[in-house]
Amino acid sequence: MSLVKIANGTVYDPTNNIDGVVQDIWIQDGKIVAPPTATDVRPDRTLDATGLVVMAGGVDMHAHIAGPKVNLARKMRPEDKRLAPPVRRTPNTRSGTVGSVPSTFATGYLYAGMGYTTVFDAAIPPLAARHAHEEFGDTPIIDKGFFLLFGNNHYVLNQIAANEPERLKAFVGWMLHAAKAYAVKVVNPGGIEVWKGGGDNVHSLDESVEHFNVTPRQIITSLTQTAMDLGLPHPVHIHCNNLGLPGNWNTTLATMQALEGRRAHLTHIQFHSYGGGLGEQSQFCSKTTELADYVNAHPNLTVDVGQVLFGETTSMTGDGPLGYYLHKVTGRKWTNADTEMEAGCGIVPITYREKSFVHALQWAIGLEWYLLVNDPWRIAMSTDHPNGGSFLAYPEIIQLLMDRTYRQEVLKRVPPRVLECSVLKDLDREYSLYEIAIITRAAPARMLGLKHKGHLGIGADGDVAIYTPNANKLDMFALPRYVLKGGVVIVEQGEIREELFGRTLYAATSYDDGVLPDIQKWFEEYYTIQFNNYPVDEHYMTNGSTAVACSNR
Amino acid sequence: MDDIFILIPGRTSRQGTTLNEGKLKADFIEETQTLFMCPDDMTRRGVVDGERVRIRSEFGQVELTCKAAKTGELPPGLLFLPYGDPSSRLMGGETHCTGMPDSKGMDVQLEKLL
Amino acid sequence: MSEAAVMDAETRIVKDATCTFCGCVCDDMELTVVGKRITKAKNACVLGKAWFLNHHIEEHAVATIEGKPATLEEGVERAAQILANARYPIVYGLSDTTCEAQRVAVSIADRVGACVDTTTSVCHGPSGMAFQGVGEVTCTLGEVKNRADLVIFWGGNPAESHPRHWTRYSLMPKGLFVPNGRKGRTAVLVDVRKSKSAAAADIFWQIKPRKDFEVLWALRALVKGVEIDPAIEQETGISLAQMQDLVQRMKSCKFGIIFFGMGLSMTRGKHMNVEAALSLARDLNDYTRFYAKPVRGHGNVTGADNVVAWQTGYPFGVSLGRGYPRFNPGEFTTSDTLARGEADAGLIIASDPAGNFSQPAREHLKKIPYIALDPHESETTRGATVHFCTATYGINTPGTVYRMDDVPIPLRPAFDSPFPSDETVLRAIEKRVRELLRERLTN
Ligand code: SF4
Ligand SMILES: [Zn+2]
Numbered sequence A: 001m002s003l004v005k006i007a008n009g010t011v012y013d014p015t016n017n018i019d020g021v022v023q024d025i026w027i028q029d030g031k032i033v034a035p036p037t038a039t040d041v042r043p044d045r046t047l048d049a050t051g052l053v054v055m056a057g058g059v060d061m062h063a064h065i066a067g068p069k070v071n072l073a074r075k076m077r078p079e080d081k082r083l084a085p086p087v088r089r090t091p092n093t094r095s096g097t098v099g100s101v102p103s104t105f106a107t108g109y110l111y112a113g114m115g116y117t118t119v120f121d122a123a124i125p126p127l128a129a130r131h132a133h134e135e136f137g138d139t140p141i142i143d144k145g146f147f148l149l150f151g152n153n154h155y156v157l158n159q160i161a162a163n164e165p166e167r168l169k170a171f172v173g174w175m176l177h178a179a180k181a182y183a184v185k186v187v188n189p190g191g192i193e194v195w196k197g198g199g200d201n202v203h204s205l206d207e208s209v210e211h212f213n214v215t216p217r218q219i220i221t222s223l224t225q226t227a228m229d230l231g232l233p234h235p236v237h238i239h240c241n242n243l244g245l246p247g248n249w250n251t252t253l254a255t256m257q258a259l260e261g262r263r264a265h266l267t268h269i270q271f272h273s274y275g276g277g278l279g280e281q282s283q284f285c286s287k288t289t290e291l292a293d294y295v296n297a298h299p300n301l302t303v304d305v306g307q308v309l310f311g312e313t314t315s316m317t318g319d320g321p322l323g324y325y326l327h328k329v330t331g332r333k334w335t336n337a338d339t340e341m342e343a344g345c346g347i348v349p350i351t352y353r354e355k356s357f358v359h360a361l362q363w364a365i366g367l368e369w370y371l372l373v374n375d376p377w378r379i380a381m382s383t384d385h386p387n388g389g390s391f392l393a394y395p396e397i398i399q400l401l402m403d404r405t406y407r408q409e410v411l412k413r414v415p416p417r418v419l420e421c422s423v424l425k426d427l428d429r430e431y432s433l434y435e436i437a438i439i440t441r442a443a444p445a446r447m448l449g450l451k452h453k454g455h456l457g458i459g460a461d462g463d464v465a466i467y468t469p470n471a472n473k474l475d476m477f478a479l480p481r482y483v484l485k486g487g488v489v490i491v492e493q494g495e496i497r498e499e500l501f502g503r504t505l506y507a508a509t510s511y512d513d514g515v516l517p518d519i520q521k522w523f524e525e526y527y528t529i530q531f532n533n534y535p536v537d538e539h540y541m542t543n544g545s546t547a548v549a550c551s552n553r
Numbered sequence B: 001m002d003d004i005f006i007l008i009p010g011r012t013s014r015q016g017t018t019l020n021e022g023k024l025k026a027d028f029i030e031e032t033q034t035l036f037m038c039p040d041d042m043t044r045r046g047v048v049d050g051e052r053v054r055i056r057s058e059f060g061q062v063e064l065t066c067k068a069a070k071t072g073e074l075p076p077g078l079l080f081l082p083y084g085d086p087s088s089r090l091m092g093g094e095t096h097c098t099g100m101p102d103s104k105g106m107d108v109q110l111e112k113l114l
Numbered sequence C: 001m002s003e004a005a006v007m008d009a010e011t012r013i014v015k016d017a018t019c020t021f022c023g024c025v026c027d028d029m030e031l032t033v034v035g036k037r038i039t040k041a042k043n044a045c046v047l048g049k050a051w052f053l054n055h056h057i058e059e060h061a062v063a064t065i066e067g068k069p070a071t072l073e074e075g076v077e078r079a080a081q082i083l084a085n086a087r088y089p090i091v092y093g094l095s096d097t098t099c100e101a102q103r104v105a106v107s108i109a110d111r112v113g114a115c116v117d118t119t120t121s122v123c124h125g126p127s128g129m130a131f132q133g134v135g136e137v138t139c140t141l142g143e144v145k146n147r148a149d150l151v152i153f154w155g156g157n158p159a160e161s162h163p164r165h166w167t168r169y170s171l172m173p174k175g176l177f178v179p180n181g182r183k184g185r186t187a188v189l190v191d192v193r194k195s196k197s198a199a200a201a202d203i204f205w206q207i208k209p210r211k212d213f214e215v216l217w218a219l220r221a222l223v224k225g226v227e228i229d230p231a232i233e234q235e236t237g238i239s240l241a242q243m244q245d246l247v248q249r250m251k252s253c254k255f256g257i258i259f260f261g262m263g264l265s266m267t268r269g270k271h272m273n274v275e276a277a278l279s280l281a282r283d284l285n286d287y288t289r290f291y292a293k294p295v296r297g298h299g300n301v302t303g304a305d306n307v308v309a310w311q312t313g314y315p316f317g318v319s320l321g322r323g324y325p326r327f328n329p330g331e332f333t334t335s336d337t338l339a340r341g342e343a344d345a346g347l348i349i350a351s352d353p354a355g356n357f358s359q360p361a362r363e364h365l366k367k368i369p370y371i372a373l374d375p376h377e378s379e380t381t382r383g384a385t386v387h388f389c390t391a392t393y394g395i396n397t398p399g400t401v402y403r404m405d406d407v408p409i410p411l412r413p414a415f416d417s418p419f420p421s422d423e424t425v426l427r428a429i430e431k432r433v434r435e436l437l438r439e440r441l442t443n
Helices: A068-076 A078-082 A104-113 A126-137 A154-161 A165-179 A191-196 A216-229 A249-258 A288-297 A320-330 A357-372 A391-402 A404-413 A417-421 A433-448 A473-478 A513-526 B013-021 B026-031 B039-045 B085-089 C003-010 C046-053 C072-085 C099-112 C125-134 C141-147 C165-170 C196-200 C212-223 C232-236 C240-252 C270-286 C301-312 C334-339 C359-367 C379-383 C422-442
Strands: A003-013 A018-028 A031-033 A045-048 A053-056 A058-063 A116-124 A143-149 A183-187 A236-239 A264-266 A301-304 A311-317 A334-338 A346-352 A464-467 A482-485 A488-492 A504-508 A545-549 B004-010 B034-037 B052-056 B061-068 B078-082 B106-112 C011-017 C029-034 C037-042 C063-065 C068-070 C089-093 C115-118 C135-139 C150-154 C186-191 C203-206 C255-260 C289-294 C345-349 C370-373 C386-388 C399-402 C408-411
Touching: A003 A433, A003 A464, A018 A433, A053 A058, A053 A433, A058 A391, A058 A433, A068 A126, A068 A311, A068 A334, A068 A346, A068 C125, A068 C301, A104 A116, A104 A391, A104 A482, A104 A488, A104 C301, A116 A126, A116 A183, A116 A391, A126 A143, A126 A165, A126 C099, A126 C301, A126 C399, A126 C408, A143 A165, A154 A165, A154 A216, A154 A513, A165 A183, A165 A216, A165 A513, A183 A216, A191 A320, A216 A236, A216 A249, A249 A264, A249 A288, A288 A301, A288 A357, A301 A433, A311 A320, A320 A334, A320 A346, A346 A357, A357 A391, A357 A417, A391 A404, A391 A433, A391 A473, A513 C141, B004 B085, B013 B026, B013 C046, B034 B039, B039 B061, B061 B085, B078 B085, C029 C046, C037 C046, C063 C072, C068 C072, C072 C099, C072 C345, C072 C370, C072 C386, C072 C422, C089 C099, C089 C334, C099 C115, C099 C301, C099 C345, C099 C399, C099 C422, C115 C301, C115 C334, C125 C135, C125 C270, C135 C141, C135 C270, C141 C165, C141 C255, C141 C289, C165 C255, C186 C196, C186 C240, C212 C232, C212 C240, C212 C270, C232 C240, C255 C270, C270 C289, C301 C399, C334 C359, C345 C422, C359 C379, C370 C379, C370 C422
Parallel strands: A003 A045, A003 A053, A058 A116, A116 A143, A143 A183, A143 A504, A183 A236, A236 A264, A264 A301, A334 C135, A504 A545, B004 B078, B034 B061, C089 C115, C089 C345, C135 C289, C150 C186, C150 C255, C186 C203, C255 C289, C345 C370, C370 C386
Antiparallel strands: A003 A018, A018 A031, A053 A464, A311 A346, A334 A346, A464 A482, A482 A488, B004 B106, B034 B078, B052 B061, B052 B106, C011 C029, C029 C037, C063 C068, C063 C386, C399 C408
16 A cells, blocks of 8 residues: 655646646556545655646657667667666666666666656567567566567468458467557558568559469558557558658558548658659658648548657567668668568668758658647657657657747758748647647557557556746756656656656457467468467566456457 | 698587486587597597597597598688587687687597597 | 387477577577487587486586585685685686576676676677678678578588588578579689588688688778789689689679688687778679678677677676776786786686686786586596586576577577586675675775
8 A cells, every 4th residue: 555645736637638637646556546635644655846847657658679670779789888888786776878878777767767668669570569568577577569560471462362351360469468468559660571572662553462362452441450450459550552762642642541430540651751753852842731731631540750860769560571771771770580481670870960861851741740730649659769859858849849949949950941841830839738738648558559658547457647837948958857657656856766667558459269270271381380389478467457448449 | 730720510310319408418418528539530630430539629629539520521721529518628718809709610630549 | 118108208209499508599400308318409400419318317426625525505605705805807708608697697797897708709790890890781691591692611521510501501502582492692702721521512712721811801802893813713722813803703793791800800800801801892882782601609799799799898808907898809818817917816708718818928817716517527626726517508507698690589498408508607606796796895
């Protein structure tokens, strides 16, 4: 039994329509509770939040923090870590390295240190699910889960080609269960299989994937429908075809249209909003306005941004051909790692330069997205960590959104042509604290279908971030006064006070096990591990897990 | 007498199976003390199958039993020794900033034991 | 009771068990277990059979301190004292234990400010460095099974070191795009020695010793259309025509792969040799899909790389001495910290540096107090201040192991051991070390 009172803070809780109201928050045994009615109740701990801003813990719905791709990047890039101040060991906490791909302990501490308490890894190949869970076991404080790669899975492609939606649904349900994953991720549908088969990529929604005779359009619509039919808490999470290529906005728009009103999340949308001829740098320009208009008019869609920030980072993606493309563009070292029957992966170091027209335009396009989507409930903050930049840049993004003067100052430093190719200079919208609370916790929690996250209503998890107001929003959000996880004060003024481990979140899917013999037959023919050794059992979730219910349909 | 051989330590099937019986057991010790040599070199150096030789590197020396390699397996000048305690005794401690001592392709001298 | 009746009463079959003897980590073992012995290991190769069938519970104290039997608690106390009082401790080994144990070992290293290093540094450590230099185009072994039509082994002898590599993954299996199995693939072996593996290759190149880099670099040049002097043959033992032929095959295959062994990583040039192989494979992706992978040795050496990397950010050779991870092969790697006489205490898990390190390294190890965890006796356990006799991973303990291609595989133990697992011992040491360090802080 523990009772915590956060007294007298100024609360921003958009889920419950609370916009800067001074009130107390009570947490009992890890959950938010109603203020006790009896007057003699003494909390075990009271935090005086007078004059402080109180929000739910941050929710990062799309980052790369665990699993094979992330760990390959760690191994590949010692130089990246040498530049960054390390995380030092203390009597209570472990040491770690930072750079663009922090080690597991550092990841947990740094997120928590910034007021984030829930994070999802966006791209895990099912065969490596066990690896991701093992890393989660060494990632302190935050609750976490991951999305599972499906868009180039052979069984999926086969069922789509054979027009077997029921079997597809059972397979996806079984896979999510076997991997203890949270959502369906689609990365460059069909394109990775083409790359693995020796081709270069797919370029439009209606190109056929050799051998499998399916198109990206079919993959997108089938998996979107499947995720809906399974009643998953989070709809399909789509990384569109043609990421990063000039002119790709057409593909992005076509993808949105192909969804025909079905619920879907389009991720790191910034990387998919480019005008110009396919493969032509010279006409590179922003098409955010066109795409944001479409999103504004279609409530079935949500997005996260994938903001680019200037500096050194690591591109890591399930999109194999993209890795090769970046390697060719940058000339830097390149890792490609393909997973049998399932997925691809590309990793390349990248430096986003303020003086580069392309990079600066990417930066501007990300900001355009935040400013052009009218309803903040349908856009989530992300850098696609570490692709556009580290998650540690979130306070910087907040400042860019809340302070247009600061934004204009940065805009003055970028190549002037950026101003012609984007509308950013004309956007004077500024985010309020309430809207920041939406895009950094309330909206992503809602998009993820996490009813107990992203808000401070009764029954929500006692994950709370308390900030000291400051005109400089970067400082304000980089260094919370307190952070609570499950009602325990874990961070005070940037210092980790207590090391605890958050839970793993996965979707509680059900599936028709009549399809298992067929899956097993396919599996045994092509995989190199035993069918029985594939599923991940609960004991990998050493710090506890929460199976999030699917809606019964 | 003093010509330089190149020694390649490596795994063998027997080295692997006897390892499972125990590194301190006779079979493993025997296997890891058996030096394989090109038959031509053996003739040239007057060593016959089963004879003992001393192998000396810059860093150490070991005594081994010599055995003819299968025809064609080892070219003249190349020696093979299953990994184990003796092969490691010939390595130096220097790793040239890699963490890995020169563990294959070592220069050694061979001397027949009388 | 007749012997048959005893058999019936005690015989169990364990399916989908995993052999952790080599990096192939075959998880299709069917073990017949009679009491506390494995009598049959169906699907295992000769090494795997030796691994399982030779396994028996030895008469041994759970712990010995300076050679004398001790209780587990006494062993833990002494081990924790050694580590907590050391100024330059090393944690080494780790490739033959579970990831669960490795995670605790790195934690201990972090708490006491040790150098943590694994047997990677003396097998494919240089390959890890090469990867840091140029990256790596790689894949899981199932990709090879399903797609590869050109398979090159370089500087290794899989027939004897990884006997099921060919049958399970790389040459024999029929795969999705290689329906005819072996017939659909061209196998190439490049080595200085015509090893037992040569018989299985369609093309065998016996190159001159220590010329791997030159051959690989020449192939790269040819791929890029650079002219090569025919004198390359005198230098390397391989003619220009042979090289041109292979380059042609590499460019025109659908899926090619170079599996390289320690012939590259252990021979002088080391990481440069491997960089040449990785670069060659990378360059070929301008024409087709081409991959390169190290053939990793010990059962869970790949897990060790992964665990050390996710906890510290670096794969091996990590110093935690300053309170945060620093990486420097040649400085923090165990061969070096021992050979230079720097380490003043050690925690050695499932490996035998006293039996396979260089002479100066062994001599220094003899001089310092150290703890060894190993199910079997070795030179290292004999010289240890504290030796814990532990259960064998995979046979007696569950846990996780990473195959050479980073695929994590769960273990299904055959029977219990009277000895504790590495993880159990390490957790006890970690707990006691933390207590001692806390006491020191408050005093
Ligand atoms: S190939 Fe390796 S893992 Fe497979 S059975 Fe043989 S020794 Fe064991
Ligand atoms: Zn992403």
